[in-house]
Amino acid sequence: MASSTNRGPGDELATAVGRYALGEVSLGKAAEEAGMSRWEFEELLEEAGFTALYGPRSDEELQAELDAARQLDE
Numbered sequence: 001m002a003s004s005t006n007r008g009p010g011d012e013l014a015t016a017v018g019r020y021a022l023g024e025v026s027l028g029k030a031a032e033e034a035g036m037s038r039w040e041f042e043e044l045l046e047e048a049g050f051t052a053l054y055g056p057r058s059d060e061e062l063q064a065e066l067d068a069a070r071q072l073d074e
Contacts (some may be wrong), residue, residue, distance in 0.1 A: 017045070023057045 013034045020030035031041030042052050056062040 013044075016041070017050075020045075020053075021050070023053070027052055027054075 013036075016025070016030040016034035019025045019033070020027060025033065027042060028038045031038045034041055036044070045052055056065055
């Protein structure tokens with residue numbers, strides 16, 4: 001029986017892609033977790049047919065970004 005602690009070389013990449021796709025981490029953080037630059041990671045996603053997700057993914061994230069932008073005006 002294989003141990004769940006034995007990780008292969010692609011596990012970090014797969015985990016990073018999954019966490020990014022689920023919205024758990026940003027593009028930059030996922031790239032870091034995969035050991036790649038942000039641009040390399042984005043290119044890999046595009047080659048796999050996955051479009052990078054930009055901007056807020058929920059109403060709460062949108063509101064947080066709007067609040068932050070409004071504070072810049074003050």
